[in-house]
Amino acid sequence: MNQLQAMRVFINIAETMSFGQAAAHLGISNAMATRYLDQLETHLNTRLVNRNTRGLSLTEEGEIYLKGCRNVLDEIEQIETVVLRATTEPSGTLRVAAGASFSLSSLTPLLQEYLREYPNVRLSLTLLHQHVDFVKEGFDVGIVLPKQISGTTLVKRSLLSVRPIAVASPGYLAGKGIPSRPADLAAHTLLALSSASHDGDWVFVSPDQRERRVTLSAALVVNNASMLRQATLAGMGIAVLPENHVLADLGNGALVQIMPDFHITNADKELALVYANRRHISAKTRSFVDFSIEWFRTNADRLTSMASVGKYPAQSPRDSRAPGKQPS
Incomplete structure (x- = not known):
């Protein structure tokens, strides 16, 4: 019945x-x-x-x-x-997972603009310091490095790719010298991300496309890029960090890029937006997905380019659709 x-x-x-x-x-x-x-x-x-x-x-x-x-x-x-x-109508609580390192440096403007546009949504943000099962933990959407999460039937939308660069403080280089090739790193103190965040070795490709692998024997290993940046700023050694984490430091001279002619191939950081592949996606999730993709498209250069250091505030998607108009 x-x-x-x-x-x-x-x-x-x-x-x-x-x-x-x-x-x-x-x-x-x-x-x-x-x-x-x-x-x-x-x-x-x-x-x-x-x-x-x-x-x-x-x-x-x-x-x-x-x-x-x-x-x-x-x-x-x-x-x-x-x-x-x-x-x-987007409303209710949206559970967002985000990579801790990126969130501490760049995520606040996105969240501020989203809440301004969708005031009936409440955000519950969890910063990830370790691998999680996305669906099991009950997240609606994530802005993460893909290796930080697992879960079947996830949709992944690439947001940006940040190149890794080798950096050190001027004080450290003044005392230890400036390496000009990967082999020189054997005489230096190295700082590294843990294997959960990094592949373990540094692989450099020279301008003539020859590969040089540096096996790490790091004095400090840490699972958070923001902490690694702080150690590098303190003059503890040489680190490979995502470029967007150190743009301001490079711009004001707090850090110096070393071996800029070499490309590091195995530490690229792809930031992606992920959400569960369900038949019915809630309006709050769909609104955040669409808003975030447009926000990153609008702000990609600012987030990844040295040319933008200290020059431009973050733009919201609404601002980008109306050139010349002052945001309210």
Whole structure:
């Protein structure tokens, strides 16, 4: 028995006191309306409607059940309204996972602009310091390095790729000298990301496309790029860091890029937006996905280019669609 439909049939019978009118209102046959009421009474083991030659009337139990049915169906309608609104109007709490290193340096402007555009959404942000199962942990969307998460049926949208560069502080280089080729690093103190974040060795490619591999024997290994940057700024040694983490440091001279003619091939950082591949994606998730992709498209140069250090504030997608217009 479809109990919700049986309740609707019973309510219509009670309101019209007619099987025929109730059936017509619901688009079913008289026999079907009678069958639903019979099934409901059998299920409850009590008579809800008196039938006699003078017409229909509710029993005492029928009056009680009618009130309960109306309350149940009204509540279901309210729930469905809320859910349907959530599929069209972004609202509610959005659980966001983000790579800790990137978030500490660059994510705040994106979140600020998103909340300004979608004030009915609340963000619950978790910074990832280790690998997580994205779906099991209940996240709606993530801005992460793909190796930070796992989970079946995930959609991945690339946001930007940041090249790794070797850097050191001027103070460290003044004391230890400036390496000009990868082999020189054997005489230097090295700082590195842990194997969970990095492949272990540094692989340099020279301008003539010859590969040089440096096997790390690091004095400090850390699982967070922001902490590694701080150690490098303190003059503890040479590190390979994502360029966007040290743009300002390179611009103000706090750090110096070494061996700029060599490209490091095995430490590229691809930042991606991920979310579960579900048949129905909530409006809050869809709005964040679309907003983030446009935000990164608008701000990619600022996030990854030395040319933009200290020059331009973050732009929102709305700002980029209206050149020359001052943001409100």
